[in-house]
Amino acid sequence: MTEPLLNVSDLWKTFGDGDAATQVLKGLDFTMAQGEMSALLGPSGSGKSTLLTILGTLMRPTSGSHTMLGQDLTTASDEDLTEFRNRHIGFVFQFHNLLPDFTALENVIFPTAVREGRETAAARARGRELLVRMGLADRMDFLSTSLSGGQKQRVAVARALMNSPELVLADEPTGNLDRAAANQVMETIDLLNREEGTTFLISTHDDKIAAWCRRQILVGDGQVTG
Numbered sequence: 164m165t166e167p168l169l170n171v172s173d174l175w176k177t178f179g180d181g182d183a184a185t186q187v188l189k190g191l192d193f194t195m196a197q198g199e200m201s202a203l204l205g206p207s208g209s210g211k212s213t214l215l216t217i218l219g220t221l222m223r224p225t226s227g228s229h230t231m232l233g234q235d236l237t238t239a240s241d242e243d244l245t246e247f248r249n250r251h252i253g254f255v256f257q258f259h260n261l262l263p264d265f266t267a268l269e270n271v272i273f274p275t276a277v278r279e280g281r282e283t284a285a286a287r288a289r290g291r292e293l294l295v296r297m298g299l300a301d302r303m304d305f306l307s308t309s310l311s312g313g314q315k316q317r318v319a320v321a322r323a324l325m326n327s328p329e330l331v332l333a334d335e336p337t338g339n340l341d342r343a344a345a346n347q348v349m350e351t352i353d354l355l356n357r358e359e360g361t362t363f364l365i366s367t368h369d370d371k372i373a374a375w376c377r378r379q380i381l382v383g384d385g386q387v388t389g
């Protein structure tokens with residue numbers, strides 16, 4: 164059997180302490196294989212965003228084990244986590260957070276350019292290729308403010324894919340879109356999952372969005388329940 168892409172086991176997260184403590188994750192276990200496209204479902208407040216934030220190495224669990232690509236991320240230093248995140252993980256949020264004075268293409272390549280200290284021809288080529296695959300070939304030089312909500316979110320997906328991460332974590336990526344625009348975003352995610360083998364974990368409240376995914380992971384009371 165091949166090694167899973169990521170594995171969390173007996174994961175706990177408590178916010179606050181004493182009487183004000185809230186236990187959000189309570190011994191949660193799950194595994195994702197490389198190339199999965201999974202939906203993360205569960206009632207509001209069940210801990211989906213908390214889990215995504217921990218999987219994205221943006222927050223540490225209170226206890227438990229978290230490995231990805233064979234690396235133990237619970238004991239890694241902050242510096243190593245930043246390096247790991249930059250290389251291996253992409254993020255898409257409900258609100259695209261595009262820079263308003265930048266074009267679609269500039270938005271896609273900006274984080275990479277900042278990281279590398281310059282804008283390389285290779286980065287521009289990768290950005291263009293991704294935007295073409297997102298169906299935005301004729302929009303790449305438009306200012307982000309002139310794009311529709313669905314187009315902006317597809318630019319955000321392209322931005323998340325710039326460094327060819329193994330894992331993309333998407334927190335309600337279509338929460339702000341109408342059905343047609345949401346489907347277009349999911350179509351592009353589906354394409355990238357199939358063509359690049361990128362693993363996606365997508366939190367959503369929407370069964371129609373979850374139906375695009377080949378696996379549904381249900382969170383309830385701080386654990387995976389299905």
Ligand SMILES: Nc1ncnc2c1ncn2[C@@H]1O[C@H](COP(=O)(O)OP(=O)(O)OP(=O)(O)O)[C@@H](O)[C@H]1O
Nearest residue numbers: 178179185187205206207208209210211212213214
């Ligand atoms: N930084 C924090 N400090 C204290 N409590 C927090 C913090 N972050 C989250 N929580 C609490 O943890 C619980 C789970 O929140 P989380 O955002 O992970 O749920 P969710 O399943 O993503 O919800 P939704 O579907 O509404 O986005 C909530 O009760 C929330 O108030």
